[in-house]
Amino acid sequence: MTAVIELEDLSVRLGTKQVLDSLRASLKGRAIGLLGPNGAGKSTLINTLLGFYPPTSGSAKIFGKDISTHTKELRHVIGFMPESDSFIADMSGVGFVRYMAELSGLPANEALERAHEAFYYVGLGEARYRKVGTFSLGMKQMVKLAQAIVHGPQLLFLDEPTNGLDPPARLRMIALIKEIRDTQGIHIILSSHLLRDVEECCEEALILKDGRIAAYCNLEEERRSNKKFVELETVGSKENFTQAVEQLGCECAWFPTGRAKMVLPENISMRELYTVAAKHQVQIRKMNYRRDSLEDIFLRAMEGQYQPQNKAAQNGHL
C-alpha cells in the first residue's frame, strides 16, 4: 500500500525558529489525526505539505509524489479547510464554492452543479444564495468544508474543523468528517487540539511536540492492545478456572482476595472468559481492562514516555 504521506527528514525553519525538525514518517491511514500543543508544528506541517512553506531540508511525498516537484499535480487531488476564517465575504455561498471549484480545474457547469451539491451535503442548501459574510461562525465552518470537498479531492486537510462550533454543530461536523472518511478513495488529515475529535474520526494519530514527532500510533491497535490486559475479581474455586483459561492461551497471575491479572491472546474475547467462569462456577465480580484513551497516549507522549508500537514514524536523529 502506498503511503498517503511520507516525510523524509523533513525540516522547516521559519525565520530563526526551527519549526519542524527532521520528521521521518510514513502515514498510511484513511484518517490521520495531527495532534500537539500550540506551537508544536501541526499547522506548519500542513502548510508545508500544501507547498506554502519550502522545506529547509529533507522532503515530503504525497501519494508517492514529491511535494516540491509535483505541486500543481498534487493540488488537484488535495482539499484544504484552513483554520482561519478564509472566504470571500462579498460572494454568495454557492458562488464562492463554485469559484473555488473552477480554480481547482472543474469546468464552469460542473463546478456550479458540484457547488450546489456540496452546499446541500454540508446542510446549508437553503442558505446557499446568501453572502458568505452574513453567515454565522458555524455556517462559515461548513462553507469552508464545502469548498474543500467540492472538487472531490483524494486527500483532505482539515485544520481545526470544529473550532468555534457549538455542541450540536460540532457533532454534525464530526458526522460529516466520518462520512467523508468512509467514502472510497479519500484520506483525511485532521489537525486538532481537541483529542476527542481525533479519537472519534481518526484511525491513526501523529503527535508532535516542539516540531518533532512525539508519538505515532494506530488508535485501533492501541484500543485492541488495551483489551489484552485484564484485571479480575472473582469468587469461587480458582484452580479449575485457571487451568481452563490457561488452556485458552491466557497468562494468569493470582493475588490475594481472588484478584487476578490476565494477558489475553489476540483471538480470545472477554465473553469467553465469562463462559469459562460460568462453566467452573466462578463468579466474576469485577472486570477491568486498561482503557488508555488518546489523552493518556498524548500525555505520555508529551512527557516523552510513550513507547510506540508503530515504528513508521520517528525523528531523523533517533
Next chain:
Amino acid sequence: MAIYKRLYRPYAGRYTGHRFRFWVITKSALRTLFDSRFLLAFFVACNIPFVIFLLIIYITNNAAAQALLQMKGSPILIDNFFFLRYLIFQSTLSFLITAWVGPGLVSVDLSNDALPLYLARPLTRTEYLLGKFGVIFMLTSAITWVPGLMLLGLESSLGPIGWFQRYYWLFGSMFIGSLLWIAVIGLLSLTLSAWVKWRIVATGAMLGIFFALAGFGEALNQVLRTNWGHVLNLGYDINLAWFNLFRMDSVTGPYNKPAIGRLMELPSWAGWVSLSLLCAFCLLMLNKKLKAREVVR
C-alpha cells in the same frame, strides 16, 4: 428545480487546462465589477472620446461631410501627435478606472485571508497575480489600444494615399505605449491593493504617488538646479517614453512647443528606465506580500 442528493461523491469528470486557469479569477472579478451600474456607465463613457476621434477622422477624410458642415478643409492634421493626444486622453481615463477598480482587487482577498484557498489549488502566485492583473488589462485595453488600433485602421483606409506607408509604425507605438501604461498603473494599483487594506486609502495613495512624487521631483529640481528630478514624476516619465515611441522629436505641426521642449530636457531612456524600475519595485513588493502564509520573524 434541481434535486441534489445529500451525499459525498468523488469527482470523476474532466479538468480544464492549466494554461488559462488564471482567467477564472479575471472572469469572476469582471463579473462582480460590472454588477456596479456606476462602473458600467463610467466604462461606457470612457469610450466617448473614441467616438469623437472617430468622427474627426471621418470628417477630415470625407469631402462630402466637410461640405455638409460648411468646412473648408479640416483644421486638424492627422499625424503621430493626433494619435498621441488620443492615447494621452484615454490613458487619463484608464488611470481613473484603474484607481477605482485596482485597489479593491487584492485587498479583498487579503482582508478575508482567502489567499491560502487560492494557493492550495493548482494555481501559482504568478497565475493569481496574472488573474488580478487581467482585470485591469481587460478594462484598460478596451479604452486604450483596442480602440486606438481601430482608429489607426480607419485612418489607414480613409486617409490620403501614402499615409499608411508614412505612419505604419504608429500601430506598434500605440500598442506598446498602451501596454507600458497599463503595466505601470496595473502593477502600482495591485501593489497598493496588497499593502494598503482600505480601498479608499489605496485609491488616495495611488493619486498621491502621481502628484506627490511629481511635486517632490520639482522641488529637487529647484534645490539641486537640475532636470533629473523629473524622473520622479510618473506622468513626465510616461510622456518621455511615449514621445520616444510616437517619434515626437521629428514632429513639425503647430503644437505646444514649450510643453514639448520641457519634455526634451531629459533623454527618453530616462523615462523607460524609471518606469521599468517602478514596475520591478511593484513586482518585488507583490512578491513579498502575496504569500499563502506570512512568516512573522
